[in-house]
Amino acid sequence: MSWSDHAIWWHLQPLGFLGAERTALPPGEPPRHRLPALADWLDHLIALGCNGLALGPVFASETHGYDTTDHFRIDPRLGTEKDLTELVERAASRGVRVLLDGVFNHVGRSFGPFADVARHGTASAYADWFVPEGDDFRTFEGHRHLVALNHASPAVADHVVAVLDHWLDRGVSGWRLDAAYAVPPAFWRTVTDRVRARHPEAWFSGEVIHGDYAGYVTEGGLDSVTQYELWKAIWSSLNDANPHELAWTLRRHNAMLDVFAPQTFVGNHDVTRIASRLREPGHLAHALTVLFTVGGIPSVYAGDERAWQGVKEDREGGDDAIRPAFPADPSGLGAEGLSVQRLHQSLVGIRRRHSWLVRARTQVHTLGNAVLTYTADDPGTGAAVAVALNFGTEPAAGRVPPAHWTHAAGDPVIDPATGSVSLPPLGWSVATAAGT
Structure with a gap:
């Protein structure tokens, strides 16, 4: 296993989390040293059972962080490079790795090279960094203030490699690659191959919302991508009391695990919070149980661990x-x-005690109108986890294979001798079996 197989991320958006100004500071304003405050949250992260701090954008930007103006400079609303490197060092001293968010599909219009092109046109040294389109330049999904980079330009690849190396040299462990789905996989392959030559342990997770997840990993040289299919199936199947949707998605999830360990989540900075998405509050335990008992590299979006509400x-x-x-x-x-x-x-504790779950396939045993049971096991040792979920408001029954099951969380409803399951309304259960 690599270090990433043991990672459980606590994910936050620094600009919002730290109450930063909504727009960039005026020129000449001193930096606001907000990043050091995140060190005071390391105890909280560790107490949850996480060992990774996944940060949203920290680089100089115009507004929300995804309109980058300088990839080599920390946003003055958050502090300085020294603030970030000291945070990384303090996290490392606690066994916590730091993941940065890299926005390399597009930039803000005041990004230095684009500003030069705006002034000098085709005479600019950066002319091939952007793609002319009509009387302007290609943008990201129609947002004029987000100018798309030209990923066919070798100079753009050189720039991205330099940025990734710069911050990996300063102690970060990896990158979330924003809007990875909008960038040709061949570009990512060029970049990641070059960076791995210098930083072989770096971990790269791409934001991919739909499409060929495994293809982005194999063709792009990424380690993981965001598992939006599973995210959607979890809340949707619970809201509809339809475990068939989740069971179908778990089969697809198993196929992904043959290739890579997806980055799994029930909440992030781009979606309605899970506590607001679920129509039945009692289903929150079901959603979290799935997150921490199926294969993948899970993350917790800050605030979700307190069932914070929030609608996008x-x-x-x-x-x-x-x-x-x-x-x-x-x-x-x-x-x-x-x-x-x-x-x-x-639930994170169960995950920590069964780290093999990162690449474990699930096997469904009961799939009814409102009940789902499944197991995952470690082929090497025979250790196993059994999960039983009742999506409905009436008692439900199911089964898992008989084993020396020990109750681990939820309702103690699994009979080790027979594998029979008797769930109360909205019930859920996790049991474990030791291996050799």
Whole structure:
């Protein structure tokens, strides 16, 4: 196993989390040293059972972080390079790795090379970094303020390699590659091959919403991609009390695991929070159980461990509710949602004790109108995990293979001798069996 096989990420958006200004600081303004405050959250992250801090954009940008203006400079609203490197060092001293968010599909219009092209046109040394389109340049999904980079340009590849190397040299462990789906896989392959020659342990996860997930990994040289299919199937199947959708997706998930370990989640900075998405609050435990008992590299979006609410809206500022400012330190969270945090700790603990789950395939044993049971096992040792979920509000029955099951979380409803399962309304259960 590589280090990434043991990673469980706690994911946050620094600009929102730290209450930064909505737009870039005026020229000449001193930096706001906000990043050091994240060190005060390391205890919280570790107490959850996580060992990775996945940061949203930290580089100089115009507004929300995804309109980068300088990949080599920390956004002054967050601090300085020294602030980031000291955070990385403090995290490393606690056994916590740091993941950065790299936006390399597009840039803000005040990005230095684009500003030069805007001034000098085809005479600019950066003319081939962008693609003319009509009376302007190609943009990202119609957003004029997000100018797409020309990934056919060797100079753009050189730039991205230089950025990745620069921050890996300063101690970060890997990268989330924003909008990876919009970039040709051949570009990622060129970049990742070059970076791995210098940083062989670096981990690259691409944001891929739909399409050929495995293809982006194999053709692009990535280690992982975001598993949006599983995310959607979890909340959708629970809301519809339709475990068939989730079972179908788990079969596809198994096929992905033949190639790579997907990055799994039930919440992130781009989607409505899971506690707001689920129509039945009792289904939150089901969603988290699936997240931590199926293969993949899981992440927890900051605030979800306290069942925070937040609905994403399709408008300017529509991400504000899902990217709120947090208290200065964990003591400011109070007691609200503490039971959900303890649930996270319990399920992450199961995951930690069964690290082989990262590449484990699931086998469905009961698939009914509102009930789903499945197991995952470690072929090397015979260790196993059994999961039983009742999506409905009536008692339900199912089965798993008989084994020396030990109750681990949820309702103690699995009979080790027979494998029979008797679930109460909205019930759920996790049991484990030791291997040799």
